[in-house]
Amino acid sequence: MSSTPTRREVLAIDGGSPVRKSFLPYGRQSIGEDDIQAVTDVLRSDWLTTGPKVAEFEQAFAASVGAKYAVSFSSGTAALHGAVFAAGLQAGDQAITTPLTFAGTANCVLYQGAEPVFADVCSDTLNLDPEQVAARLSAKTRAVLPVDYAGHPADLDAVLAIADGHGLTVIEDACHALGAEHRGRHVGGVAHMTVFSFHPVKHVTTGEGGMVTTNREDFAVRLRRFRNHGISTDARERQASGQWHYEMVDLGFNYRLTDIACALGLSQLKKLESNLARRRQIAARYSEAFRSIAGVVPPAVRADVNPAWHLYPIRLDPTKLNANRAQVFRALRAENIGVNVHYVPVHLHPYYRQRFGYQGGEYPVAEGAYEQLISLPMFHGMTNQDVEDVMSSVAKVCAAYSE
Numbered sequence: 299m300s301s302t303p304t305r306r307e308v309l310a311i312d313g314g315s316p317v318r319k320s321f322l323p324y325g326r327q328s329i330g331e332d333d334i335q336a337v338t339d340v341l342r343s344d345w346l347t348t349g350p351k352v353a354e355f356e357q358a359f360a361a362s363v364g365a366k367y368a369v370s371f372s373s374g375t376a377a378l379h380g381a382v383f384a385a386g387l388q389a390g391d392q393a394i395t396t397p398l399t400f401a402g403t404a405n406c407v408l409y410q411g412a413e414p415v416f417a418d419v420c421s422d423t424l425n426l427d428p429e430q431v432a433a434r435l436s437a438k439t440r441a442v443l444p445v446d447y448a449g450h451p452a453d454l455d456a457v458l459a460i461a462d463g464h465g466l467t468v469i470e471d472a473c474h475a476l477g478a479e480h481r482g483r484h485v486g487g488v489a490h491m492t493v494f495s496f497h498p499v500k501h502v503t504t505g506e507g508g509m510v511t512t513n514r515e516d517f518a519v520r521l522r523r524f525r526n527h528g529i530s531t532d533a534r535e536r537q538a539s540g541q542w543h544y545e546m547v548d549l550g551f552n553y554r555l556t557d558i559a560c561a562l563g564l565s566q567l568k569k570l571e572s573n574l575a576r577r578r579q580i581a582a583r584y585s586e587a588f589r590s591i592a593g594v595v596p597p598a599v600r601a602d603v604n605p606a607w608h609l610y611p612i613r614l615d616p617t618k619l620n621a622n623r624a625q626v627f628r629a630l631r632a633e634n635i636g637v638n639v640h641y642v643p644v645h646l647h648p649y650y651r652q653r654f655g656y657q658g659g660e661y662p663v664a665e666g667a668y669e670q671l672i673s674l675p676m677f678h679g680m681t682n683q684d685v686e687d688v689m690s691s692v693a694k695v696c697a698a699y700s701e
């Protein structure tokens with residue numbers, strides 16, 4: 299049991315007792331007996347990959363986000379690659395995205411031989427700033443990839459307005475935002491294509507896995523082919539039609555999601571609403587508690603937004619603390635709180651620096667936020683005690699480091 303911290307309690311990093319005895323990760327999956335049963339049922343069936351569970355999962359997923367089509371992939375990264383391919387990006391093209399994201403959001407543009415161009419983020423949500431997008435447009439721009447950072451939807455209406463005016467495709471990276479709502483609409487049915495991930499720390503998991511949703515049939519057709527080597531039919535369709543002949547019409551990949559994974563996804567999807575409700579409850583408790591802790595700035599939520607809270611990233615206020623982010627991070631880890639940082643801005647990774655010449659200072663809002671960000675544990679399986687431990691640890695560390 300954690301106790302309410304007294305001011306300047308000795309930090310675990312300085313030899314005091316940690317708030318928790320065991321390490322609390324920043325995210326983890328919840329797997330129930332129903333999930334295990336769903337997977338073992340498939341293991342006893344005829345189809346381990348590309349069988350009936352794939353279409354079942356895709357249809358249930360499309361319905362849950364309000365899109366016409368959903369196409370599954372072996373990971374969120376593969377799904378992003380599929381979307382960039384379906385949008386027609388190739389060498390000589392550019393796509394605009396945020397630097398404050400997982401590297402995969404920009405890498406998928408490089409996979410197609412095109413160039414990712416970064417635009418800075420809004421200072422409140424840390425999502426792509428539409429004005430910065432407009433400023434980065436060129437004759438080569440073909441797509442925009444906004445990211446719903448932490449599960450807070452990007453300003454899609456503004457991005458779509460810019461895109462529509464220039465014939466661009468908007469690929470929303472909603473790997474953090476399954477179940478999020480913006481102006482009463484679910485993320486997944488608004489952008490030209492929307493990409494999701496089913497990594498274990500996400501709202502719904504298939505182990506590894508991803509999905510692209512779209513309302514456009516032409517995109518859905520290209521996405522399905524791309525994940526299957528560019529071949530126009532899959533093995534199950536050929537078996538059903540009694541045909542052996544197939545044609546490879548695009549250069550695709552094996553990015554298929556298995557029936558085993560889709561059975562897990564179907565079972566997990568049934569728990570999406572309760573998982574979201576628990577994450578929202580935890581976020582509300584955190585934000586309430588942190589209002590009275592000097593040095594901690596809770597994540598902003600804009601009007602008309604219901605975030606999905608994949609992450610709960612606080613920002614540290616350097617004017618109220620006499621320790622930097624690295625010191626606070628290490629002190630929280632010593633209390634056994636599995637804090638993390640999302641993200642090292644993509645352009646500052648060695649690969650991007652070397653290939654494109656970035657030196658730092660190009661995107662001041664994202665880079666400034668990065669210096670202050672710490673992601674606290676956030677997952678639907680957290681107990682009330684876990685939540686209390688996080689809040690006590692943050693209070694303890696900030697009290698020790700406040701002026």
Ligand SMILES: Cc1ncc(COP(=O)(O)O)c(C=O)c1O
Pocket residue numbers: 373374375376399400402403445471473474494495496497506507508
């Ligand atoms: C914003 C974002 N985009 C893309 C991905 C890639 O997803 P995956 O790990 O399923 O490949 C992630 C992964 O966590 C992510 O956070």
